[in-house]
Amino acid sequence: MPERKPRKDAARNRKAVLVAADALYARCDNPEDVTMADIAAAADVGKGTLFRAFGDRTGLLRALYEARFEPLREAVEAGPPPLGPATSPLQRVPALLDAVLCFKLDNRPLALALEESGSGSPYRTEHYARWHGLLQAMLSRIPGVADGDFTAHVLLAATRADLVEHLAGHEGIPRERMRARLADFTAGVLGSPTPRTQGRSGDG
Amino acid sequence: MPERKPRKDAARNRKAVLVAADALYARCDNPEDVTMADIAAAADVGKGTLFRAFGDRTGLLRALYEARFEPLREAVEAGPPPLGPATSPLQRVPALLDAVLCFKLDNRPLALALEESGSGSPYRTEHYARWHGLLQAMLSRIPGVADGDFTAHVLLAATRADLVEHLAGHEGIPRERMRARLADFTAGVLGSPTPRTQGRSGDG
DNA sequence: TGCGAAGCGGACCGAGGGTCCGTATCGTTG
DNA sequence: CAACGATACGGACCCTCGGTCCGCTTCGCA
Numbered sequence A, B: 001m002p003e004r005k006p007r008k009d010a011a012r013n014r015k016a017v018l019v020a021a022d023a024l025y026a027r028c029d030n031p032e033d034v035t036m037a038d039i040a041a042a043a044d045v046g047k048g049t050l051f052r053a054f055g056d057r058t059g060l061l062r063a064l065y066e067a068r069f070e071p072l073r074e075a076v077e078a079g080p081p082p083l084g085p086a087t088s089p090l091q092r093v094p095a096l097l098d099a100v101l102c103f104k105l106d107n108r109p110l111a112l113a114l115e116e117s118g119s120g121s122p123y124r125t126e127h128y129a130r131w132h133g134l135l136q137a138m139l140s141r142i143p144g145v146a147d148g149d150f151t152a153h154v155l156l157a158a159t160r161a162d163l164v165e166h167l168a169g170h171e172g173i174p175r176e177r178m179r180a181r182l183a184d185f186t187a188g189v190l191g192s193p194t195p196r197t198q199g200r201s202g203d204g
Numbered sequence C: 001t002g003c004g005a006a007g008c009g010g011a012c013c014g015a016g017g018g019t020c021c022g023t024a025t026c027g028t029t030g
Numbered sequence D: 001c002a003a004c005g006a007t008a009c010g011g012a013c014c015c016t017c018g019g020t021c022c023g024c025t026t027c028g029c030a
Helices: A008-026 A036-042 A047-054 A057-078 A089-106 A108-116 A126-140 A148-157 A161-170 A175-191 B008-026 B036-042 B047-054 B057-078 B089-106 B108-116 B126-140 B148-157 B161-170 B175-191
Strands: none
Touching: A008 A036, A008 A047, A008 A057, A008 A108, A036 A047, A036 A057, A047 A057, A057 A089, A057 A108, A057 A126, A089 A108, A089 A126, A089 A148, A089 A161, A089 A175, A108 A161, A126 A148, A148 A175, A148 B148, A148 B161, A148 B175, A161 A175, A161 B148, A175 B148, A175 B175, B008 B036, B008 B047, B008 B057, B008 B108, B036 B047, B036 B057, B047 B057, B057 B089, B057 B108, B057 B126, B089 B108, B089 B126, B089 B148, B089 B161, B089 B175, B108 B161, B126 B148, B148 B175, B161 B175
16 A cells, blocks of 8 residues: 555645645636745745645646546546436537536636646646547447547547637637537537548558 | 848848757757757857847747748648639648648647747637638538638647647657548548537527 | 654755847948 | 947846755654
């Protein structure tokens, strides 16, 4: 058992940092001007404590993200339809994408901060791998979808934090319209007949 | 006339910086460890000169990008089919996307550096606006494509530098296969029948 | 109550983008 | 060709920010 139970003050401080950071990211326009020092100050904690608890900036962002994501993760892993496992791919794929979109709409600065986080692309994340894998599995069970792997990447790209930020924040597109657009697009992708370029799908 | 002709040495230095930076970005793995000081040193120029000529890091990146992009831009604006204006949307959209993909494959570190450039999202760029506008115009002339605006965003998202980097670099997918995947996906999007969710496309 | 281990915190560090200003060069005018 | 303003050079300098270090404190077990 590599897990050693943390000391009480450590646990309290960790919590305080999460709460403070959450608040800071919730009420900020540009997530880049929330610095680690700001978070430490807001949590009434030294910078050392902050880095001890989360390793680095990305670690903290991830912890925040996971914490917020938890309910959705559970709903997907063991919840009722349309998100849960007992759903046909044709229903579940749009539901998953809609859920991701809503999540990013509800957590814009945080999602933005994490995806822009200099350290490493958002694609080399366990989090991304899980969602991509799930989507791909669903897509591969839908006849007419040519390449589940690539399609999953593109559908997820349609919900990237900075695109969402651009559409919702800069262009002012309302939430329900964005959801409808994504739903329409997804339906188009799922419902399309076999592409006309069948002949090249196996080359390389 | 706001344009004043630059002094000769200034023009020469500007060129030298572009050449040096181009070379540095061409042969690097992680574009983040090409620093402004590196570029200045490689161009045998002071940092001040570099910033005087390009304003800031993003300015330099943009200048580099535009320079490389120039041929493609011309081909699109006034070239022969399938990229040029005298092409039916159904042919031109896939051609445009393929061209963008190829460009990013051929200029991976540079594209990555520019799109990751902290200052501002890639969506608030004149460059992006132009491509999005063009794509949208084409898409709106294709019957069966529900929302040209959103579709254009998503199709462009499918060619984002970090996704391309992930697929080509990390997963090792060969160039021709990526092109085929994108072509298939695009064909699916363009050729799909009206989505089943017609009823909601106007709400919001 | 004593004592090691775990944690704390903020001074400190290095990197990197961007600025400043004394000096050098340009190119124009007489 | 000489002189002189305008323009540009360059690199020392500054600032911010992520991340580290280490002497001091607190925890919690016996």
